[in-house]
Amino acid sequence: MPAPSYKLLAYLAGLNVSRAFALEPGRRYLLGSAEMEPDMLVFPGDRSLSRRQAWLEISGNKLRVERHALASQKLNADEAAAVLELHPGESFTAGKTVFRFLAEADVEPLPDRTYVFSSSAMTFATASHEFRSFITIIEKMPGLMKINESPADFLLALCRTLQAHIPGLHVSAWTIEAGDDAVYPSPIPAAESIEHNNAAEHQKPSRHLLQQALCAQGDECAVSVWHAGEREGVPPGRESLIFSGAQWAMCIAIALAERENFALYATGAHALPGDQINEVQRLFAALGAIAKQHLLAARARERLGQIGQFFSPALRKILFEDLVRADQALQPVEEEAVVCFFDLRGSSLLAEGRDVYAGQNAARQHFALLESILGNAANVIFETGGIVIDFQGDGILACWGVPPGREGAPEHPVEQALLAARQIVELMAEYDWPAIVTESGAAQRCGAGITCGKVLAGLFTAQGQNHTRLSKYAVIGRAVNQAARLEALTKKLGVPILVDGNVARQADNKKFLLRRICNLQPAGMHEVLAVHELVVSPQAGGTGIDENGIALYAAALAHFEHGDFAAAGMALREAPQDAVGRFLEAQITQQFKARPSPTWDGVINFSI
Structure with a gap:
């Protein structure tokens, strides 16, 4: 039987840049990206590959790969991988290059080969x-x-x-x-x-x-x-x-x-x-x-034309420079992500006040203002490592934590989302955008709801026969719905940013001041949310409450949740009289009059 011959196939995945090297048993080869020594195996197609990457030697039917002492690139992206042993058909990576070890017997070709x-x-x-x-x-x-x-x-x-x-x-x-x-x-x-x-x-x-x-x-x-x-x-x-x-x-x-x-x-x-x-x-x-x-x-x-605008320039470079890596990163997965829904207040009222329907110039001015606000909000999202899932009228749906496993992803997506929401709300104060008095009595320019949980995320493609019609990176799941519900609740609770319990638990309390408002079941949902306020300044539309005020409010809330409404009312008088305090006061009065049943669980139910 003929002795097997060996080859090392080097290729840059997705680019079809490749080269095959013949290997002989008993010889020791130096592999690298430049010919630093005679008879080297040189693969110049990958600039990230070290000039002296590894020593190669066939032992038995296996390939021994030993990282060179001067190599800057790791084997298999593993700092500890100094020596590898490969069987025929197995591969290793260095830089952006995949190296596959092959053994082929010199036999006659078979039909349908x-x-x-x-x-x-x-x-x-x-x-x-x-x-x-x-x-x-x-x-x-x-x-x-x-x-x-x-x-x-x-x-x-x-x-x-x-x-x-x-x-x-x-x-x-x-x-x-x-x-x-x-x-x-x-x-x-x-x-x-x-x-x-x-x-x-x-x-x-x-x-x-x-x-x-x-x-x-x-x-x-x-x-x-x-x-x-x-x-x-x-x-x-x-x-x-x-x-x-x-x-x-x-x-x-x-x-x-x-x-x-x-x-x-x-x-x-x-x-x-x-x-x-x-x-x-x-x-x-x-x-x-x-x-x-x-x-x-x-x-x-x-794809870049359809969804590239929703990614930051840095992320576009990562996702679309390497087609194979882009496909892997955009595949549908179930992943934990932070979702934020941001919406402007009074956009329709402002349009009517400016009589944008009276002429093209007024319409262009209104849209120019919207483009400036939403564009700067998107930049804040990009700078904090997030992606824009969609522009919905005068609102933005954004995510942190997806696509998963990508280079440059934020290490702490919850904190990055909180930082982005706070910066966007503060940014709104710089615009000539009027504050609208909401049902809580508070004047607001915008609202944001932030949740954290499992979502289905990936590239969604609506396909016609044999051609792609539309591609969009989408997130689907309960966390998305909850973010929208929280944003809507900002009007009722009188604060610009609301977050759920998962976000509050992961937030660094040294960087972000949070107040738990209540446990609440939103309209149209079966789940109960622990609703928290991300505190921002009054100039940005927030309550500006401090830690002492939060403690006083928490004492009143504890009485309320235990069903002692008289004690709750007394304690609330010591807390700051802001929009959230007025909301709790109204709930105390309502429950006191209703005389709740012994099964009272402290949850404010907006679903009925």
Whole structure:
């Protein structure tokens, strides 16, 4: 049996920048990003890789990786990982590069074998005049990319170009739905309208070849191959899966995301010698790699245009510079997050007062003011590590703690959210925005509700057939609803910022002054919330209460929650007479008159 040969495949995930190194047992190799010593393994594609990164040596059937003493980059991002031992098929990382250890036996190719190639396959030179057409097609790719943004349009244009330049070729484009143990191809609309220049009928491709290409390991472009010379090796019953009359068939899998898979399926009417079929394989792999990068870049541009405005410039750079990392970060997850709903007071009244409907100039002025306020509020959110989920009229829904696991995420999202809310409320005092007297009797310019809890967060995409219509980063869950309820309660309680008990428990009391107002069941909710005020100055619309005032209020609240309403009223007279005090006084009077049952639990119920 032939002795196995070994390779080290180095690639930058998502960029198809790769290089393969042959490894021989018994030799010691130095790996790095620059040729500092003779016979080094050099991968210059990653600037973050150390010039002298690691020593490599094959021992038995394993690869020993030893971090170089001068290396600044860690192995597997682990400071303690000084030495690794890899079996064939396993990988390690250094800098932004993934290194995969491969062992391949020099055996004859099998029918329906899957070949995986990196984009470096483009660089090989072929002297075969029969395949100059492929080079012409590759040269035409930039033009196709400019005029065809959607995956469907681009792949159809590519099919037409291939068939126009290569006699005897039948090629079609497909979307692929992957099941647990099978794949289900569907022709891209208008595929039937492509004029074929051979006699092959338009029919479904070999699911076997599709599955082989789609399930190939790794991030590179995969090409599954069959040719008539291997017909004897095709398992019984599988012959029908190959195009009738075809001499060879190839499938290029283009996987853009977990649920977004495409394939180009090509068959040829002319037989090809073994060396030429290998050339075609490599050229198709190069073509597939280019097509995949175009589609990924187009999708990133579309996504950046649709949701990029909701992320800070720093986060946009992190999320959209690396397409693979962006996909991972934006995947739907259940995560604990801090949610803030912010809303302006009296926007409609102000618009009517300025008679914005009387002329375009007044309307523009009103919108310019709104844009300035909401734009500066969004900047505060970005600066504190948050993201804007949505602009809702004259309000903002923001989050901290998602997307999860990203670089630059705030270590203490609760404190960052509290800081942002306080800064936004204080910022409102600088604008020519009138304070509106709410039902509590307090004058307010804005309100904010902040909660902390589990949410479903991720990229939500409304898809039409074979193309993306709209993408949006969304958060869904009880915490989102509760934040909106708390914001609405700021009008009734007379303070600009309300937070729930989860937020209050995680807040640093040295940085933020909080007062528990009551336990309350909001209208339309079954849950009881521990409602707290984030204290801000009277100039910003807050109560400005101090720690002594909070203690006096807490004493009155304790009597109230125990059902001793007379004692609660007496204690409340010692506390500051602010909007919150007046609210509790009204509740004491109401409960005293109602004579609550012995089952009184101290919860103020707004749901009835």
